[in-house]
Amino acid sequence: MSFQRVCLESDLIEGVARSFQYCRDGVKREGLILRAAHEIVAFENACRHLPVSLDGGTGDFLITDQNHLICHAHAATYEVSTGLCVRGPCAGLSLKRIPVTISKNEIWIEED
Template sequence: MEAWVCRAEDLRDGTVRTVGLGHDDDGLPIMALLLRDENGDIVAYRNLCRHLPVPLDGGTGELLSDDGAHLICGTHGATYRLYDGYCVEGPCEGLALHRLYVREDGGDLYVSDEPDSR
């Protein structure tokens, strides 16, 4: 499933947008994190910690480290790099967030709940 999420110009550096992509087969919401990494590239990840499947932001919207270089799980403290979602510290060190496919078309951003194979 692919969903329109926002205009590319609305996604500013240093911000993370939580977006809904619909529901899974059990009726549970599929949530994604949409952001620009350190290079300004747009990336998206499933909003689920790799330690336990809970939203990284715990519903608060607070995700970025003080220096803006990492995503931090509010529940477990796992620390993930922005550009590849790799956990560099915490209970799931060595694992990576599930990256999702992002497509830009005429300035509109679409995110698919299918994994990004890049």
């Protein structure tokens, strides 16, 4: 098990998500990270409806009222604080959360 630095905490602007690459179970994956209310949250960048990225590979994540993340494909709407889909074709399912550790302004995730 190793740790990967994702970005600086000070790089994150409330209401704006950014993507990052990481490795899990020997597979390269893409994550997204954002500042939600008073915490930093990260999820696998994969919709729970179909296996596509929430931003459609553009790097532009659609976030409304700073509380909901919307999939570009069919508008599944996820709470940014929990990852729970509250509206759309996968309502009731949640994005896969990636635990983060913050140390001295740096954000880290475990990688394997």
